[in-house]
Amino acid sequence: MSLHKVVANAEEAVKAIQSGQTLLLGGFGLCGIPENCIAALVKKGVDQLTCISNNAGVDDFGIGLLLQTKQVKKMIASYVGENDEFERQLLSGELEVELIPQGTLATRCMAAGYGMPAIYTPAGVGTEVAEGKEVRNFNGKDYLLEYAFDADFAIVKAWKGDTKGNLIFKDTARNFNPLMAMAGKKTIAEVEHLVAAGTLDPNDIHTPGIYVDYIFQGVDYEKRIEKRTVRN
Amino acid sequence: MALTKEQIAKRIAQELQDGFYVNLGIGIPTLVANYIPEGIEVELQSENGLLGMGPFPIAGEEDADLINAGKQTITTLPGSVFFDSAMSFGMIRAGKVDLTVLGAMEVADNGDIANWKVPGKMVKGMGGAMDLVASAKNIIVAMQHTDKAGNSKLLTTCSLPITGRACVKKIVSDLGVFDITEDGFVCIEYAPGVSIEEIKNKTAGRLSIHPSIKEMNV
Numbered sequence: 001m002s003l004h005k006v007v008a009n010a011e012e013a014v015k016a017i018q019s020g021q022t023l024l025l026g027g028f029g030l031c032g033i034p035e036n037c038i039a040a041l042v043k044k045g046v047d048q049l050t051c052i053s054n055n056a057g058v059d060d061f062g063i064g065l066l067l068q069t070k071q072v073k074k075m076i077a078s079y080v081g082e083n084d085e086f087e088r089q090l091l092s093g094e095l096e097v098e099l100i101p102q103g104t105l106a107t108r109c110m111a112a113g114y115g116m117p118a119i120y121t122p123a124g125v126g127t128e129v130a131e132g133k134e135v136r137n138f139n140g141k142d143y144l145l146e147y148a149f150d151a152d153f154a155i156v157k158a159w160k161g162d163t164k165g166n167l168i169f170k171d172t173a174r175n176f177n178p179l180m181a182m183a184g185k186k187t188i189a190e191v192e193h194l195v196a197a198g199t200l201d202p203n204d205i206h207t208p209g210i211y212v213d214y215i216f217q218g219v220d221y222e223k224r225i226e227k228r229t230v231r232n
Numbered sequence: 233m234a235l236t237k238e239q240i241a242k243r244i245a246q247e248l249q250d251g252f253y254v255n256l257g258i259g260i261p262t263l264v265a266n267y268i269p270e271g272i273e274v275e276l277q278s279e280n281g282l283l284g285m286g287p288f289p290i291a292g293e294e295d296a297d298l299i300n301a302g303k304q305t306i307t308t309l310p311g312s313v314f315f316d317s318a319m320s321f322g323m324i325r326a327g328k329v330d331l332t333v334l335g336a337m338e339v340a341d342n343g344d345i346a347n348w349k350v351p352g353k354m355v356k357g358m359g360g361a362m363d364l365v366a367s368a369k370n371i372i373v374a375m376q377h378t379d380k381a382g383n384s385k386l387l388t389t390c391s392l393p394i395t396g397r398a399c400v401k402k403i404v405s406d407l408g409v410f411d412i413t414e415d416g417f418v419c420i421e422y423a424p425g426v427s428i429e430e431i432k433n434k435t436a437g438r439l440s441i442h443p444s445i446k447e448m449n450v
Contacts, residue, residue: 127397170297
């Protein structure tokens with residue numbers, strides 16, 4: 001809506017987020033996660049959140065930080081290993097969890113961003129994931145009906161962004177970020193490099209600024225590596 | 233002698249054809265990249281958003297923004313390309329990936345696969361496995377033939393919750409190579425030193441032995 005998208009910092013960017021809301025959080029593992037906004041949400045203390053993200057972070061980083069402070073009511077993800085606190089809250093019943101296939105997660109974001117209410121996907125046909133869902137046969141193959149996400153905020157991390165909210169992602173840190181950026185009712189983008197509009201080549205932009213409501217220059221990126229692996 | 237994980241990977245690498253786009257799962261499948269035959273060029277797809285995945289980086293050159301689907305640091309090869317997760321699963325769903333290699337906890341003789349959940353244990357999630365098995369044209373499973381207690385993992389029906397139905401085309405286990413056909417598992421190769429009798433004893437699903445069965449070249 002507004003062309004004035006630049007805010008001072010993460011605290012300003014997350015100001016409108018309320019307890020009980022649904023958030024889409026970009027990243028795959030710890031790669032490309034909105035570190036600054038997660039820290040700001042911890043500080044703000046909103047709780048009863050529904051978080052939609054491919055993973056749930058690790059114990060002391062990423063969404064794991066919001067789990068430690070018990071701010072998450074429900075987690076929707078495709079893979080949630082590597083997190084002891086998550087496991088404890090899940091087994092004790094404190095945390096609701098919905099596991100969905102990774103491609104379904106991505107496509108439900110895409111559908112929201114493209115203004116489509118639902119999609120059909122073959123992922124999960126004949127499995128527990130299909131329980132209670134409409135199955136439709138196209139050209140001899142079964143597909144499940146899956147709905148577009150309806151999220152109050154999307155929070156993404158980009159490599160570069162400009163003052164109009166245009167975003168460029170780097171390497172595999174792109175992952176879910178451009179999809180979630182399109183899918184939020186309101187979208188917050190934190191970027192490593194915020195530049196003046198007109199500086200980025202329009203051909204290089206991955207996410208048009210129309211999808212972004214708030215943008216800010218992130219600080220102090222840790223960019224933690226989950227599984228450092230090197231050649232012998 | 234049952235095969236090592238490396239030998240299983242080496243045998244699967246013999247299935248690669250020049251020009252293939254290939255998705256390798258976590259575990260034994262990842263090792264397949266180490267045995268790509270001479271003269272064959274394949275492009276590795278990593279479902280977190282990369283085509284043209286290269287080897288692990290040399291120490292000091294790890295980049296937090298560049299990881300594979302197993303969250304390990306990696307490199308890219310010339311001509312590589314990055315994309316978002318919807319496009320990544322789009323190319324998988326559209327049948328553009330020629331071969332998918334996955335691990336499994338159980339496979340049934342109709343090609344059902346179970347590899348994501350053990351009831352009563354911590355459920356970590358399916359990640360991209362359900363999308364891959366639902367759409368891949370050609371799925372090879374790399375697995376141990378039996379569990380730690382010696383029970384067959386090649387079954388009539390999966391006992392664990394399935395990841396996808398009737399999708400596995402071939403299994404390379406530590407005991408042999410098996411095509412999955414309308415007649416169930418068809419053993420086409422045996423591991424060096426493994427007897428047909430042992431394969432029969434350790435396979436719970438419907439099994440037949442191909443008339444021109446041969447020893448695996450590993």
